[in-house]
Amino acid sequence: xxxxxxxxxxxxxxxxxxxxxxxxxxxxxxxxxxxxxxxxxxxxxxxxxxxxxxxxxxxxxxxxxxxxxxxxxxxxxxxxxxxxxxxxxxxxxxxxxxxxxxxxxxxxxxxxxxxxxxxxxxxxxxxxxxxxxxxxxxxxxxxxxxxxxxxxxxxxxxxxxxxxxxxxxxxxxxxxxxxxxxxxxxxxxxxxxxxxxxxxxxxxxxxxxxxxxxxxxxxxxxxxxxxxxxxxxxxxxxxxxxxxxxxxxxxxx
Amino acid sequence: xxxxxxxxxxxxxxxxxxxxxxxxxxxxxxxxxxxxxxxxxxxxxxxxxxxxxxxxxxxxxxxxxxxxxxxxxxxxxxxxxxxxxxxxxxxxxxxxxxxxxxxxxxxxxxxxxxxxxxxxxxxxxxxxxxxxxxxxxxxxxxxxxxxxxxxxxxxxxxxxxxxxxxxxxxxxxxxxxxxxxxxxxxxxxxxxxxxxxxxxxxxxxxxxxxxxxxxxxxxxxxxxxxxxxxxxxxxxxxxxxxxxxxxxxxxxxxxxxxxxxxxxxxxxxxxxxxxxxxxxxxxxxxxx
Numbered sequence: 001x002x003x004x005x006x007x008x009x010x011x012x013x014x015x016x017x018x019x020x021x022x023x024x025x026x027x028x029x030x031x032x033x034x035x036x037x038x039x040x041x042x043x044x045x046x047x048x049x050x051x052x053x054x055x056x057x058x059x060x061x062x063x064x065x066x067x068x069x070x071x072x073x074x075x076x077x078x079x080x081x082x083x084x085x086x087x088x089x090x091x092x093x094x095x096x097x098x099x100x101x102x103x104x105x106x107x108x109x110x111x112x113x114x115x116x117x118x119x120x121x122x123x124x125x126x127x128x129x130x131x132x133x134x135x136x137x138x139x140x141x142x143x144x145x146x147x148x149x150x151x152x153x154x155x156x157x158x159x160x161x162x163x164x165x166x167x168x169x170x171x172x173x174x175x176x177x178x179x180x181x182x183x184x185x186x187x188x189x190x191x192x193x194x195x196x197x198x199x200x201x202x203x204x205x206x207x208x209x210x211x212x213x214x215x216x217x218x219x220x221x222x223x224x225x226x227x228x229x230x231x232x233x234x235x236x237x238x239x240x241x242x243x244x245x246x247x248x249x250x251x252x253x
Numbered sequence: 254x255x256x257x258x259x260x261x262x263x264x265x266x267x268x269x270x271x272x273x274x275x276x277x278x279x280x281x282x283x284x285x286x287x288x289x290x291x292x293x294x295x296x297x298x299x300x301x302x303x304x305x306x307x308x309x310x311x312x313x314x315x316x317x318x319x320x321x322x323x324x325x326x327x328x329x330x331x332x333x334x335x336x337x338x339x340x341x342x343x344x345x346x347x348x349x350x351x352x353x354x355x356x357x358x359x360x361x362x363x364x365x366x367x368x369x370x371x372x373x374x375x376x377x378x379x380x381x382x383x384x385x386x387x388x389x390x391x392x393x394x395x396x397x398x399x400x401x402x403x404x405x406x407x408x409x410x411x412x413x414x415x416x417x418x419x420x421x422x423x424x425x426x427x428x429x430x431x432x433x434x435x436x437x438x439x440x441x442x443x444x445x446x447x448x449x450x451x452x453x454x455x456x457x458x459x460x461x462x463x464x465x466x467x468x469x470x471x472x473x474x475x476x477x478x479x480x481x482x483x484x485x486x487x488x489x490x491x492x493x494x495x496x497x498x499x500x501x502x503x504x505x506x507x508x509x510x511x512x513x514x515x516x517x518x519x520x521x522x523x524x525x526x527x528x529x530x531x532x533x534x535x536x537x538x539x540x541x
Contacts, residue, residue: 069429089429096422097285101476107422111430115415147478148422173429 020046022085022171022203023068028077030063037063039227040077045171048201050193052208052218052234059225061207062092065173068205088169090160092176092207096148104143104151104159105131111163134162137192153179161189165196172196172204178213190217211238256502265388265455265508268396269494272452273464275403277490278410279445280469281482285421291442292462294356295338296449298363300458302333303383304370311375324394331398331450338446342439386457386509388501399451406444413437418479455498457509467516468493474523489519 023045030038038060045051045068053061066072067079069089081087096102108131109115128144135141138158143151151159161177178189190213196202208214214221214234221237223230230237237243256262283289306329313319341359348355371377382390391399410417420427420434428434445465452461472486497512504511 066425069425071425071428087429089426091423091425094423094426097287099473100285100421101473101478101482102418102422103478106418106479110415110419110422111426113415113430115418167430 020048022047022082024080025064025068025074026078026080028064028067028074028079030060030067030072031075032063036226038067038074038224041222041224041228042077043222043228043231045203045205047170047203048197049219050197050204050206050217052206052214052221053224054208054211054214054221055224055229061224062175064224065089065175065205065207068171069173082170085171086167086169087171087173088164088167089173090164090175090177093179094156094160096156098149100149102148104135104146104148107148107159108134108163108166112166131166134166135159137165138162138188168200170202172202172206174204175207176209177206178208178210189213193217214238256499261389261391262498262502264391264393264396265498266495268391268399268452268455269498269512270491271396271399271403272448272455273468273490273492273494274487275406275448275490276452276464276494277468277472277486278407278483279441279448280465280467280490281472281486282410282417282421282441283445284466284469284473288352289462289466290353290356291341292445292449292465294360294363295334295341295446296453296458296461297360298337298367299330299334299450299453300367300383301363301370302330302337302367303458304367304375304377305333306330307375307377308370323392327392327395327398330453331447334446334450335443336446338442338449339439342442382457382507384457384459385507386453386455386460386512388455388498388508390454395451395454399448402444402447402451406448409440409444413440414483417441455494455508456512457507460509460513463513463516464490464494467513467520471516471520471523474520474527489516493519 021044025041025043027040027042028038029036029040041064043051053064055061063072067074069087070081071089105128106115109127112127112131114127132141132144135143135158138161140155140158140162143155143159146155148156148159157177157179161174164172164174193204193206194217197204206214206218215238216234218234221231221234222228223237230242257266279292280289283291303326306326309329310321310325313321341356344355345352350358368380371380371383377383379387416427416432417437419430420432420437424434449461449465452464456464468489469482469486471489472482475485476482493516494512497515498508500506500515501508501511
């Protein structure tokens with residue numbers, strides 16, 4: 001990554017690269033029935049940038065991502081989305097019903113928005129080819145006819161990520177996308193993310209516990225524990241003293 | 254076909270042919286979302302609805318000397334079931350109790366109230382056929398109403414199936430892709446209410462949900478993908494309901510239990526064949 005290309009997204013900046021802005025959160029506060037999950041968080045997500053959210057369990061990372069995806073509404077503050085923005089959202093652990101017979105092809109054509117009940121009448125071959133191509137990025141093209149419930153954890157995660165990319169989204173919201181994928185899968189995955197960012201200028205928000213992945217793939221990191229405790233480039237945020245300081249702040253209370 | 258020469262049998266057969274497939278399709282949704290208990294509670298709550306309707310008739314007659322037409326009870330029951338199903342959906346969203354706990358409370362509570370009303374106050378003579386179904390009970394008005402609700406249900410379900418399927422797979426994913434999950438949920442629940450209310454007379458309050466749950470469950474055993482699941486469940490629903498009516502006529506047995514028996518038979522058949530010929534597919538259960 002060339003350093004000159006990386007521009008720090010400042011919390012509030014109306015005039016910086018409006019063209020590239022995909023989503024903007026303005027002092028967002030999200031409250032569940034009793035507790036405040038996210039408090040006063042502002043951030044901007046731009047095209048071709050990977051933003052990582054890190055922080056301890058229960059820090060509100062998943063909640064914030066759901067809010068970006070439009071699943072939860074903020075109690076205070078606002079979310080601005082670029083008109084016509086296509087979002088690809090990958091939930092943390094998709095809750096597939098155990099006995100529902102849905103094949104990988106059916107599932108991905110659902111997310112493509114091209115599922116047809118009367119199968120095979122129009123353009124099935126093209127659709128199938130497109131889905132197979134998508135799966136090929138994950139070396140998973142042999143899964144096409146398999147049913148979701150037969151997949152192992154890693155296979156499922158590959159299918160999930162592939163389906164999230166199906167609609168050619170402008171903005172990817174990925175919640176722990178590497179759960180269950182083995183180490184080599186991890187390497188391919190960050191190559192893929194990098195490619196998406198460089199070639200298609202997709203913006204990405206990545207929630208991950210994998211600091212190693214985050215450190216070499218993210219352009220900007222938010223350290224979250226309900227509020228933003230630290231933010232910056234990976235090289236700045238992920239310094240040992242800084243992390244220690246932040247964790248002390250959390251546990252010291 | 255001597256069976257078609259009776260008017261009441263023609264009505265029952267037509268009713269079964271419509272209700273069977275419609276219920277089966279609704280069943281795919283409820284069973285996949287862990288709401289199989291929902292239609293059960295709804296049909297049991299209809300006993301209280303029946304008692305309430307009769308009570309209203311009785312009071313209106315006693316105090317205002319009004320007598321309602323015969324269709325009043327059907328219409329009242331239909332609206333009652335729609336109302337109750339919306340209440341269920343609302344409380345299931347809001348309540349802090351586990352959903353099966355809540356449904357179980359409503360389930361037993363409404364049966365108790367209904368039975369008390371029917372036996373103590375209005376002294377209803379046909380309790381048995383209310384509980385277990387009667388081949389003779391449906392009027393042409395009932396069948397016409399059932400037909401209309403079935404057309405609405407089937408077109409709603411088939412038109413919205415992609416959105417419904419995505420919701421079944423992962424609700425949050427569906428919302429993020431613009432599916433109006435809440436609206437779909439309320440519609441589904443309303444349709445279940447309508448279909449249950451109109452299938453009551455054939456199957457009886459205690460057994461009607463079998464027609465929703467069992468054909469879809471059997472379909473899941475056969476199916477190799479979702480489209481095949483739809484098709485097989487429709488066929489199962491049709492065969493079970495129509496077969497049940499025919500059998501109950503020849504065996505001179507109660508209709509509800511006979512239909513449920515047929516559905517169970519189809520389910521067992523599916524299990525048997527699956528075990529005999531496709532052992533490897535049982536691996537599907539290994540992921541938890």
